[in-house]
Amino acid sequence: MKAVIKKKRVLFVVNPISGGKKKKGFEKRAREGLDMGLYDAQFVFTECAGHANQLSKEAVKDGVDLVVAVGGDGTINEIASALNGTETALGIIPEGSGNGLALYLGIPLNERAAVRRLNRFETMTIDSGTINGLAFFNMAGIGFDASVSDRFASDNIRGPIGYLKAVVSEISTYKPKRYLLDIDGKILEREAFMISVANSPQYGNNAYVAPQASVTDGVLDVCIIHKFPLYTIPMMLFHLFNKTADQSEYVEIIPGKQIRIERERADAVHVDGEPREMGTVLDITVNPSTLRILC
Numbered sequence: 001m002k003a004v005i006k007k008k009r010v011l012f013v014v015n016p017i018s019g020g021k022k023k024k025g026f027e028k029r030a031r032e033g034l035d036m037g038l039y040d041a042q043f044v045f046t047e048c049a050g051h052a053n054q055l056s057k058e059a060v061k062d063g064v065d066l067v068v069a070v071g072g073d074g075t076i077n078e079i080a081s082a083l084n085g086t087e088t089a090l091g092i093i094p095e096g097s098g099n100g101l102a103l104y105l106g107i108p109l110n111e112r113a114a115v116r117r118l119n120r121f122e123t124m125t126i127d128s129g130t131i132n133g134l135a136f137f138n139m140a141g142i143g144f145d146a147s148v149s150d151r152f153a154s155d156n157i158r159g160p161i162g163y164l165k166a167v168v169s170e171i172s173t174y175k176p177k178r179y180l181l182d183i184d185g186k187i188l189e190r191e192a193f194m195i196s197v198a199n200s201p202q203y204g205n206n207a208y209v210a211p212q213a214s215v216t217d218g219v220l221d222v223c224i225i226h227k228f229p230l231y232t233i234p235m236m237l238f239h240l241f242n243k244t245a246d247q248s249e250y251v252e253i254i255p256g257k258q259i260r261i262e263r264e265r266a267d268a269v270h271v272d273g274e275p276r277e278m279g280t281v282l283d284i285t286v287n288p289s290t291l292r293i294l295c
C-alpha cells in the first residue's frame with residue numbers, strides 16, 4: 001500500500017511595497033518553483049503595516065507549518081514576532097531594501113532561487129532580542145541609524161538608493177549623544193554617534209557592524225560607534241563592508257545578555273529597521289533559541 005504523505009501548509013505573506021519592487025505575479029512564479037508534492041500553499045498580500053503580524057498570528061492558531069515573508073526585515077519582524085516561541089517556522093523570500101537577515105543566512109536574493117530553496121525545508125532555531133518589550137531578530141539601534149530609519153520610512157523611495165539618500169541627508173547634521181550603559185552589570189558612560197544591538201552581524205546590503213555576531217550564540221553584540229571625523233568616512237565604510245568594523249578605533253563591541261541604555265531624552269529607536277518612538281530607558285534582553293527558521 002502506498003504511504004500518504006501529509007503536505008506542509010505554507011502561507012506566503014507578500015508585502016507589496018517592500019524594496020520598491022512590484023510583486024504582481026508573485027503567486028504564479030512561486031507556484032512554478034515550489035514542490036507541490038511537499039507544500040499546500042496559500043498567498044496573501046498585506047494591506048497595511050501590522051497586517052503581516054495579524055495574518056501570522058492567525059496562521060499559528062490554525063496550525064500552519066510555515067509562514068514565508070516576501071519582503072524585507074520589517075516584514076520579517078512582523079511575522080517572526082507572531083511565530084516566536086511556536087512550532088511554526090519562518091521562511092524568507094528577500095524582497096526588501098536591506099535584507100539583513102536573509103543575506104546573513106545565505107538566502108539567495110534571486111526570487112526563483114529563494115523559492116526553490118524552500119523545497120529543502122531545512123530549519124534552524126535562532127535567538128531573538130527584545131527592546132522594551134518589542135521583539136527583534138536582526139538588529140535594533142539608537143542614534144544616527146534610528147534617525148536614518150525614521151527618515152527612510154517617511155521618504156517614498158525604497159530600496160538601497162532610498163537608504164543612501166536617507167544617510168546622506170542625516171550625516172552632515174547629526175550630533176553624537178550621551179548614553180549610560182549597563183551591559184550585564186558593567187557600567188559605561190559614552191558619547192556615541194550611534195549604538196546598534198546586533199543579533200546578526202549585518203544591517204543589510206552586506207554592511208557588517210558586528211562581524212562576530214551570531215544568531216545562535218545566546219548573546220547580543222552591543223556596537224558603540226563613537227564620534228568620528230568626517231574625513232574618516234571612507235575608512236569607516238571600508239571597515240563596514242569588509243567585515244572589519246571591530247578593528248576600527250571608533251568602534252567598541254561588547255557582548256551582553258541583559259542590557260540597559262539610558263539616554264537624555266525620548267527619541268526614535270529602530271527595531272529591525274523600522275522606527276519606533278521610545279523613552280529614555282531602554283531595556284534589552286536576548287531570548288535564546290526562540291524562532292524556527294528555514295535556512
Ligand SMILES: Nc1ncnc2c1ncn2[C@@H]1O[C@H](COP(=O)(O)OP(=O)(O)OP(=O)(O)O)[C@@H](O)[C@H]1O
Binds near residue numbers: 051073075159204272
Ligand atoms: N500594504 C502595505 N502598505 C504600506 N506599508 C506596508 C504594507 N504592508 C506592509 N507595510 C509596511 O512596509 C514596511 C517596510 O517593509 P520592509 O521592511 O519589509 O521593506 P523594506 O524597508 O523595503 O526592506 P528592509 O527592511 O530589508 O530594509 C513595514 O513597516 C511594513 O509594516
